Amino acid sequence: MASMKAPAASPRYTIGRAAEVSGVSAKMIRHYEAIGLIPKAGRTAGNYRTYGDNDVHTLRFIQRARTMGFSMKQIATLVSLWRNRSRSSASVQRLAREHIKELQTKIESLQAMVRTLSDLADACHGDARPDCPILEDLARAPGTTRRQEQRG
Amino acid sequence: MASMKAPAASPRYTIGRAAEVSGVSAKMIRHYEAIGLIPKAGRTAGNYRTYGDNDVHTLRFIQRARTMGFSMKQIATLVSLWRNRSRSSASVQRLAREHIKELQTKIESLQAMVRTLSDLADACHGDARPDCPILEDLARAPGTTRRQEQRG
DNA sequence: GCTTGACCTTCCCACCGTGGAAAGGTTGAT
DNA sequence: ATCAACCTTTCCACGGTGGGAAGGTCAAGC
Numbered sequence: 001m002a003s004m005k006a007p008a009a010s011p012r013y014t015i016g017r018a019a020e021v022s023g024v025s026a027k028m029i030r031h032y033e034a035i036g037l038i039p040k041a042g043r044t045a046g047n048y049r050t051y052g053d054n055d056v057h058t059l060r061f062i063q064r065a066r067t068m069g070f071s072m073k074q075i076a077t078l079v080s081l082w083r084n085r086s087r088s089s090a091s092v093q094r095l096a097r098e099h100i101k102e103l104q105t106k107i108e109s110l111q112a113m114v115r116t117l118s119d120l121a122d123a124c125h126g127d128a129r130p131d132c133p134i135l136e137d138l139a140r141a142p143g144t145t146r147r148q149e150q151r152g
Numbered sequence: 153m154a155s156m157k158a159p160a161a162s163p164r165y166t167i168g169r170a171a172e173v174s175g176v177s178a179k180m181i182r183h184y185e186a187i188g189l190i191p192k193a194g195r196t197a198g199n200y201r202t203y204g205d206n207d208v209h210t211l212r213f214i215q216r217a218r219t220m221g222f223s224m225k226q227i228a229t230l231v232s233l234w235r236n237r238s239r240s241s242a243s244v245q246r247l248a249r250e251h252i253k254e255l256q257t258k259i260e261s262l263q264a265m266v267r268t269l270s271d272l273a274d275a276c277h278g279d280a281r282p283d284c285p286i287l288e289d290l291a292r293a294p295g296t297t298r299r300q301e302q303r304g
Numbered sequence: 305g306c307t308t309g310a311c312c313t314t315c316c317c318a319c320c321g322t323g324g325a326a327a328g329g330t331t332g333a334t
Numbered sequence: 335a336t337c338a339a340c341c342t343t344t345c346c347a348c349g350g351t352g353g354g355a356a357g358g359t360c361a362a363g364c
Binding site for chain 3: 025027028031044045046047048066071072
């Protein structure tokens with residue numbers, strides 16, 4: 001490796017810098033290390049953690065996976081798949097599709113809540129009087145006839 | 153109605169029975185009491201908590217509000233509005249509409265995740281080869297820094 | 305009586321993901 | 335030498351829920 005302009009065996013970042021450039025807070029970087037999601041960082045003589053470009057790259061990967069709503073556990077798998085050059089794209093796709101299903105399930109249950117609440121809020125006259133279908137519904141005994149609430 | 157309405161002065165439930173009929177676990181009933189969401193339960197001579205019909209009714213109210221996705225804080229407000237006979241239906245409606253907005257925001261962000269992931273999963277051939285647009289996307293730097301080409 | 309087992313009590317620990325804060329050490333610049 | 339900005343570890347909190355330990359209570363059976 002006699003390359004002159006070489007990226008200098010990757011610059012070292014402190015945790016604060018790594019946080020800045022990766023978008024993961026210093027707090028969370030330490031946490032990820034503690035739970036074994038990322039390897040233990042190297043240390044300076046003064047016991048400061050140091051990070052290189054590839055560490056930062058990993059952190060960005062994790063960060064982006066978080067914005068996609070993957071759990072820590074799923075991310076651990078994703079990271080190891082990412083690192084494993086002999087992975088199959090099928091395994092990654094499977095994980096993604098499973099996560100999509102989870103997301104859709106969550107979306108549906110939230111939508112059901114919205115439907116119910118919207119109906120109730122619409123039925124509520126919303127003035128100074130105390131009568132309120134929303135409270136009446138919440139107070140209703142289970143088993144009472146309900147209108148819509150269930151998709152389909 | 154001058155006659156006695158109750159054949160028995162409101163049956164008393166143990167926490168386990170109250171949990172059964174309200175759908176709130178005994179664990180959570182104690183928790184709700186601890187955080188002041190419900191008043192401290194009465195006790196028997198043997199220090200057991202006792203609950204009456206109205207307590208159970210409140211628990212069911214809380215339970216139903218949970219299934220609608222209201223937070224504990226919102227539920228605390230709802231319960232007090234429910235108890236307060238001079239509330240305005242407008243205040244309840246406002247709370248509900250705010251919650252609906254929160255739910256919709258959450259739904260939208262989940263839907264964005266689904267969209268992104270679905271696109272990526274569709275673009276992934278999903279076979280034994282390691283090439284995978286999903287990982288490539290997660291690894292992609294937001295700024296630029298496209299150092300480590302993952303098979304361009 | 306006494307034992308058994310189901311129930312209750314309190315208390316502490318865990319999860320996930322994140323942030324806050326205390327109390328101290330290191331670094332780099334003045 | 336001092337000061338500010340950074341780093342270190344450790345503990346605590348949130349929302350909500352569950353698990354379990356160690357002990358008390360109660361109703362039933364023998």
